[in-house]
Amino acid sequence: MEPEAAWLPWDSQALVHWSMEPGNLEMANWTMEPTVWAPGPSMESESTEVFVSCLQTSSVPPTSTGEKLMVDQSSAQQELELDFDNIVIKIHSDPIHMFEKAARDFKDGVDTMRMKIHRYPATIRSLGELYTIPTTVAIGPYHHGRDHLKPAEKVKHVAAYHCIRESGCSIQEIYDTVVSIANDARRLYDSNIVDGISDDDFLPMMFYDACFLVQYMLTCTTSTGGLPQMDPALRSFFDANDDNIYRDIMQLENQLPWRVVEAVMRFRPVPLTEFVASVRGCLQDRKIPDEKPFVLIDGNSYDPPPHLLGLLRYYIVGRSDAKLPSLPETEAISFSVSAMELAEIGITLTANETTTELIHMGVKKKKGHLFAELSLAPLSLDDTRASLLVNMAALELCTTPSFQDADDEASAVCSYLLLLGMMVDREEDVHELRRRRLLQGGGGHTNKAALEFLTSLQGLRLGSRYVRTMEEIESYKVRRWMSTKVHAFVYKNMKTIMTIVSSTAAVVGILGTLKSLKVIH
Structure with a gap:
């Protein structure tokens, strides 16, 4: 007698246990024990079919304990190991459908990645x-x-x-x-x-x-x-x-x-x-004078936000419509430079006085100036703003797999934090940022707390604007190598130069006095 047909899910590798009495094959105590498919060179791709809708066996009885009985089915070939106490049926399913499902699930996850409510990386x-x-x-x-x-x-x-x-x-x-x-x-x-x-x-x-x-x-x-x-x-x-x-x-x-x-x-x-x-201007205590009236962008002009954090991040970061010029290739590039090194080559740190949007960062040469400046949006740092920056950076990490293949806005917060963190190694560096008005306000984080916060973020992924800024610094050094070397020499030896100048001025003054006395005499 044939056992009753039963549906098996396609993705279940199973060991199905049977018991039989002599002369009669009956299903008893149906159980399924998962087994693991492992890829190997001897996989029998022709022996099974994934969509097995039923088990059908022929009524060929075993002749002795442990005898193997090959059962030919309409859609697949199954291997049975039978004895008088138990019959074990081992089903080898083609795993390609499992991979297909995994690929579909992964694509669905990527498609909805921007809208998901993510967990912290x-x-x-x-x-x-x-x-x-x-x-x-x-x-x-x-x-x-x-x-x-x-x-x-x-x-x-x-x-x-x-x-x-x-x-x-x-x-x-x-x-x-x-x-x-x-x-x-x-x-x-x-x-x-x-x-x-x-x-x-x-x-x-x-x-x-x-x-x-x-x-x-x-x-x-x-x-x-x-x-x-x-x-x-x-x-x-x-x-x-x-x-x-x-x-x-x-x-x-x-x-x-x-x-x-x-x-x-x-x-x-x-x-x-x-x-x-x-x-949207919550990162600064001081407001930009004569700032243009804020206009909410029409929802048809950009993708809807995933949530409140995503909505506010969009306007805090801003958009950069200006097309950035291509930079000449350089033999090497440094992805970190200190504020002191910038000062040595003539790049000064300045707070952007025209906007609070984070996307506007980079190196540029002002008209009428011999050297360049690295401009960033100012920041008033306290616990609330620090938390907001961290969570906006976390959103960027979760929603943008590759910063270099996405718009600069997609990694602007990571770039901004990395640039600030790049400039500080000591509390004196934080004080320099305050002097340059990049860090505003007297309240909020102390110099020590600001240093700890900014240096703790150096493990962030490199944002595209951060990389671009490093390329701009390297390009500046290559194009103006002579003036940067002269400036670096003067910067490093300023005290000595000032001493020499003062001494020379004193000697010239003395000689002038002696000369005048001689003329009078």
Whole structure:
């Protein structure tokens, strides 16, 4: 009698155990034990077919214990090892379909890489919890449930209440709209985390977190619908915890898909232009005079942001429309140079006085000047801004596999941090950055704290603008080798030269005095 046919998944290598009685072949205690396929030169590619929909055996009985019985099937050839106690069927599946599935999954991951809510890469996680663990509020599932973040969960309910009341719509209408988006948002998170969260927990989490973010964004605006109409109790919470909340919602692992936030904003609009304008210059204390009015770019002109961090990073980095000239090839290039070395060859450090956007960095020669300058956007450094910079750099590392094959904007934060870190080895170097107004403000990080922060980031991947700046420095040294050598000699021997000049001036003065006395005599 033939055993009952059974479906086997194509990707299961299995040992199927059977028991039989003399004269009768019956299936008993069906079990499947995974085995591992290992590639080898003797793989029998013709012996099996991946899509095995059933097991069909012939009724040829064994003649003795341990006798092997070859069973010919319509779609594949299976090898059976039978004895009177057990029959073992070993299925050799063609592994190419497993590779095809892996390739499809990998491509799907690459296609959605820009929109995913990423986990921290090892280089960023090693910097410590100050930059990677929220202190006040959890947004999304990665840090949800931490004990120290639970008090903010009640505030989320309050924020949801005010979003609903101020929208004039029913809770069911708003919630259903969020759910229609949030159902697809699950795939943007790490499956190792969200697979263990039921929809009964995940979907309300998306709703409450989106309402919280919408109400917080309203605190950063003053136009119609912003602060003047906000509930005083809710506003007091946001005001009292403003720095911590801002730092938390700018962390890479503490993000909500932007489409989920937009779903709530359909009912409770936020003056988005005013909000972005209020925070995009957050890296500086001093504002640029006569800066052009901020205009939010039309959503049809660029890809939608993945989340709030991605949205603000886009405007903090900015865009560079100017086409950079090609540089002549050089025999060698150094990927690190100190501030002292720059000063020796006549390149001075300057703060960009026309913009706060990070993308505008590099070496250029000003009209009417003999030497060049390395210009960067200024920075007022404290814990909140340091965390923002780290998390924007982490986003670049996660979403751009190759910096050199992408636009300069894709790695601008990494380039900016590497250039600042390149210039400091001692606290005196940090003081020099302050003197050059690259580091602004008297508060925030001390020279020691700034030094520790900037030097801790030298493990970042080399951004394309960083590489370009190093090439510009090398090109400058090659093109102006004579003047740079003269400048370096003068720079290194300035004290000696000044002493000689002073001594010479004194001698000339004495000789002039003697000469005048002789004439008088």
